[in-house]
Amino acid sequence: MHQKEINTDMPFLSIKDLKVEYKSDGQIVHAVNDVSLQLERGKTLGLVGETGAGKTTIAKSILRILPDVGSHIANGEIYLEGENLLKLSETDMRKIRGNKVSMIFQDPMTALNPVLRVGDQIAEVVSLHSDSNNRAEHEKRAKEMLEIVGIPAERYYAYPHQFSGGMKQRVVIAIALACNPDLLLADEPTTALDVTIQAQVLDLIAELRNKYNTAMLLITHDMGVVAQVCDTVAVIYAGRIIEYGTKQQIFKHPSHPYTIGLFGAIPDMNEDEEWLHPIDGLPPDPTNLPQGCSFAPRCKFATDACWKEPISMNKTQDGHDCRCCRIEAVMKGED
């Protein structure tokens, strides 16, 4: 087995120039374009963007569970604790899935196997990653996890269709956290739930994350969820990170026109304005993205510089990065 090159000076999770493409119906869909992200251990990064921005694809690339028909990682590296996951063999990668890195999915209704008992689906991940193969032990651990996520242990033998949406999502969380992963990928975990149930599930995730000091990549399109759970925020548009910073920086003074537009479009809870400020124009078509900045067609501040060639990420010292070449104009225009 080749010696694994591990460079230890890297952050816990570091993604470099990730590029993912889908082949659908003869066209190439550029789902993720040169995405670079970092995440420290125990911290939570909020990945915010609209439908089709490539959020889920990034998460699935980390776990390497992209559907193999028609999709492939064009280039880029994903380092977890200094080890490039993309170079690992399938067997090594399998040891990591569900054990060091696990995932929670969006739609609880279809995330569980309808013909297997709920408890067995939890015990399965425990048995895959534990050295002992005594079933009773795995079952005990699964029942423990059920109690932790707030489901009575005797529901071990029930089937998914006997659970409500909120309860099913708790089972998915139990599966994801059964082996105390270091990194949790949560793909819009509460979007499909009602507000009061969402509050319960969000609190559960935050509580367990703090208890086990798990790093988390939270994917969502709801800025309120980001404000409540995340430490740092990355805004993604048409498969490219357009703004990155701490929660304070992004919420207090957003600098990219798209991020500003997002905040303008959300009806604010406590003020009362007559008209919302929508972002006009259409969402981007990933099969033919414009040459320059992909937000140019919808941007009020766009000049022909924005159309010509791709905009590089301009980094500032305090870590608040923004992929826009007219930041001063935007700042002026804004005040």
Place this chain on the structure above:
Amino acid sequence: MNPVIEVKNLKKYFTTPRGMLHAVDDVTFTIEKGRTLGVVGESGCGKSTLGRTIIHLHESTEGQILLNGKDVTNLKGKDLRQAREKMQIIFQDPYSSLDPRKTIDSTIREPLIVSRRFTKSQIDQKTQELMDLVGIDERLRKAYPHELDGGRRQRVGIARALALEPEFVVCDEPVSALDVSIQAQVLNLLKKLQKEKGLTYMFVTHDMSVVRHISDDICVMYLGQVVEKCSSKELFKTPLHPYTRALLSAIPSTDIDKPNKREILRGEITSPVNPKPGCRFAARCPYAKEECLKQQKQEEISPGHFVTCCRLQEISSSYN
């Protein structure tokens, strides 16, 4: 002047193999011309059924519906058709509310054709007007729904609803399936149309920030019952019913400085089939007592602010 829509003790029960499902249970409200009543609640609270029952997509089990003071509850045949032209609906799912086999043009013109009151040229002219009104450009006339994004499909749905010049429009979660940036465009369009055409809306949604922005009055529903009804400003300033307070506190706010204190509800929504009498929120309510199981009645605590909770006096002292 009569309110555009008046609903008195409206009930809608569905017979299911497991028993009688109380979807809408004794709902009463009025909506004045040009105003918007927001109906908010979680899934399964009967808000969509309420909207569909008012415009006769479902037949009401009990109670009265008045359109401009005229009773439209048990209309049949010709009268029903006329009343229906005045009451229209906009649907939630842009992908399933448009017939995939029909072009945008034929979808918008269909209500005009079916009403048999317009000549061919009138229909062409009105269809063109409607498309401009909702902001769909000319080249999409012959397009099919799958060629459009969610936002523009909703615009086609709105154009179809406005074809017969209705006075009252039920908006059944029209923006829930849309992205935030597109959502704002459609909300602004709905407000513009209300101002221009003097439309009266009943806006059904589960998203509290949307309902606050668009509605004048708000009605909070839980398992088929109206638990609280008042102006939108007052509901967000001084919510009284325990469920409304829990609902408001559960919303993750984007204001990061003010960590909102949480009133997390226990347990899950109970089943609406063969419900026991009394307050249906009792099972999850932190303040529930014996008398909550008896039949509740709606009281007007302050002008225009109705609440259905028998223990309100004792509870409200512990709020501040």
Place this chain on the structure above:
Amino acid sequence: MPKMTGHAKNQGGFTAVMKQMSKNKAAMLGLLILSAEIILAILAPYIIPYDYSFMDMANMFAKPSASHLFGCDDMGRDIFSRVLFGARYSISIGIIAVAIGSVIGCTIGAIAGYFGGQVDNLIMRFLDIIQAIPGMLLMIVISAVLGPGYFNTIVALSIGSISGMARMLRAQMLKERENEYIEAAQSINCSKFRIITSHLLPNCISPMIVSATMGVAQTITMAAGLSFIGLGVQPPIPEWGAMLSAARQFIRQAPHLVYFPGLAIAVTVLALNLLGDGLRDALDPKLKN
């Protein structure tokens, strides 16, 4: 994540479907074979080298040769001409029977699908009874009642395909009825009849076309089966099943009699199945790429 979710990429109109189909080589092959057969069948009386019923005793059991491509049968008749002419019977039986079965079946299915309640129950129970009798057994009983012959076989086969079509359309309508565009149609005062004809049926048609194509293939095989056991088309009519049945007695001394009629059935059914698969992928929204 590709933007197009589950809905169809190419709804709307015949040309779009054909454009999509042209990408599928297998379906095109199926279409080619089928149209070739139909054209040959129509032109058969003018292009066949020998009269299909001309008995040339000298050539009894003649092996396939230049003059007789498929050789001759026990009565010295040219098998190539008989197979070609037989296509008129076999293919026409398949298409007409499925057409009649579809029209009647779809009406019954539409009524059951849209009105529901007691009507739906009654129709479904009746269909359950018919489907409790296996397909071939039902054919045998019907042909016992009607007696053999070309038209009786068509009647028997169309009765057989009614219940399948009705059940399929009913299931499809129940699925489409859940969509909101049906509620929208009701809210703009569309009559029940208009909802069925201009909204429900156009959206239920594509799976029906696919199953009708597969149905024709099944019906041709069943018709040949019936003729094979002597209950369908009677000799001397050159229907493929009847020819196979006649060839059975001479299997020892003239094996070549068996090859060609069977091959004709297989090729036709293969072409229809290829076409059906192509249609399913072209019309079905969830393309299995």
Place this chain on the structure above:
Amino acid sequence: MLKYVLKRLIWMIPIVLGVAILVFIMMTFCPGKPEEIILGPSATETELAAKRLELGLDDPIVLRLGRYMSDVFIHFDLGKSWLTNVDITSSIKERLPRTLMLTVTTLFISVGIGIPLGVIAAIKQNKWQDSLCMVLALIGVAIPNFWLALLLVLQFSVKLNWLPALGIGTGLAGIKFYILPAISGSTGGLASCARQTRSAMLDVIRADYITTARSKGVPERDVILKHALKNSLIPIITVMGTMFGHFLGGAMIIETIFAIPGMGTYIIGAVNSRDYPIVQGGSIFLAITFSFCMLIVDLLYAMVDPRIKAQYASGRKKRKVKANA
């Protein structure tokens, strides 16, 4: 589970009665007068009249139907054959096992080989194994079973003389007689089962819970066998029900080719000789057996799908629209 079985059994009674009534009514329209068929052309007028009276042919149809139903369902007596006067029920008792033997072996071969083939084609989607399986399946589905039977007889009996072309044998030697019929019957079934399995598997492989399984680190082999296969069994079993009907029909034709004295030769022979009671009794009996086999398929369905089992545990009957092949 027992409640589910009972419910389905009770549900079958009206259907079986319906089948019997339907077949009886259809048979009354058969050409030819029964007494002429029985006594033959040389019979005199008086003999014919006596026979009509004896068989009660002049009674109103409802009475005759009632009498026939009571004979069949109460006394289990399907009456006598017109030509040979042999009791129908006993001949059926002797012949039915042979037809069922052939049908069930065809079903087992089709499912036994078809499902694994379909699974392999689904896993190796768009690779050479997939296209090979699917091409073979397309050809398999296209070849009519009676033509294949003739070709097999030609090759293995006439030319190579390995296997008998006709008749049946007893005991172990009897197996030899069943090889060619079983193969010719099951090729089509095997092919269509593989196609159905492949499309069911492709649907299931795209489901969210398969991604969940992969994200748990489940090896690909278990993802397919443990997670995907069990879910795709549900649509496959539904199709198996209708396939059973095809096999029964196919078996009837294959019996005539291989001269197996089963229900097929019995009924088809009776049609040709216009011995209508046999056609009537045989069809009803075969339809009843078919319904019982469909019940077994339904039970399989309930065993695989916990949602159906839970349905009946809580005593509520769910309207199930069976997907048509």
